[in-house]
Amino acid sequence: MWRELGGTGSRAAKPSTVARALASVSSWYTHLVANTDGQFACNPVVAVKRPKVNAHTSTTAGLTLDEVDLLLAQTDDEAADRTKRWQAAPTPVRNARHLAALRDRALLRLLGDLGLRISEALDRDVTDLSYNAGQRTLKFIGKGTQQRERPLPAHTLEALDDYLAARAAHAGSTIDALSGPLFATTSSVGHLGRLAEPNVFTWLRRLASAAGIASANRLSPHSLRHAFATSARAAGVPLEDVQDAMGHADVRTTRRYDRDRHNLDRDPAHVLGRRRASRRAKPAEPADASENRTA
Known part of the structure; x- marks a missing residue:
């Protein structure tokens, strides 16, 4: 065994x-x-x-849209608190914690808004940020070593820009001159490293516990990827568009990620029922009007 x-x-x-x-x-x-x-x-x-x-279910702990909002609010609060502490007494240790809080806030928004795999996010360098068709984007290597590019919504960009601006200020540089990992660890003496996946597991569960989420000790970064798919489908995004965004070769994989797919409110019976009710309510045309049109 x-x-x-x-x-x-x-x-x-x-x-x-x-x-x-x-x-x-x-x-x-x-x-x-x-x-x-x-x-x-x-x-x-x-x-x-x-x-x-079972190919139709997943053992990954799920998150509701409200729970994702709680996580986002918790990172906002922690970033604001550490910014205030650093501004009050800008020691090297407080600066490192300040940068870490801004980094975590940006990472959570990236995972929640784009539904990236955690490896796709952590393997990125600052130079992977780009522009395409008038939009700011992130280039990354997807599953199967596929080169991919996704747009960065304003919600993600706000946190990323705040983090990179603080990081550049700490380095006495500009954002354009930054290099190295996009999501970096920063020691009190300024050395940069790449944030590791186990650290994200620990941080996410601590964050969820602080936010009062019951499943905190079962969450993983992949929970945010599932939440992305579920929220996108609930918002009416076509299944094939969610599939493309997540980089799934098979649409059945995308369906597994949609935790709300068995919601009775989404059953096609409701749509057909409303359509038939509408047709029954429509008044019939007078026979002579039909004859005149035919003539």
Whole structure:
């Protein structure tokens, strides 16, 4: 049986974890069979029975639109508080915390507004910010090493500009002269590093707990990606547009992310029912008027 290490003991791995692991191993052997000139004659994993995983549901903890708003409000409050503390006594430590709060606020807005994968966001450099068709954009490498570009809405840009302006001021530079990671760690002595994914998990759960969200200890950055899809569909964005924005090859994957897809209020029966009711309410034309038009 597959096991996961955890503290002093172990536990059975989830079916989805086992399925992903087997898929990765199988993919590697398939590559070896095709590219090692006969050194590997077959894929030993191809016949291994894999656990069943429900392709129509996700184990990622979800967020409602109201909960996303609570997270955004919490980052706004923390950024304002740390800005006030830094302005009152601008020590190196307070400056680093001030920059971190502005960075976290910008990152949360980027994840919530664009629905990016966390790796797509954290791997970005300042130079990935660009312009296209009169809009400010972010260039990134999507799944499958695809070069992608998404527009940055005003809500995201406000927080990004605040963060980059503060970072440039701290470096005694301008925003245009900044380089390195888009979302950087800043030590009290000014050294820059790239923000790591585990740090985002810890920060997001702390933030959610402070915001009073019940599922705080189960949230992940991917929860924001799910919330993006659900909110976009609830706002009436066509499924294919959400699919393109999220970089999904299969529309069925996008549907899994839409947590509101089983909402009875969205059932087509309501649309058809209103249409038929409207048709019944429409007065019938007089017979002679129909005859005159035909003539």
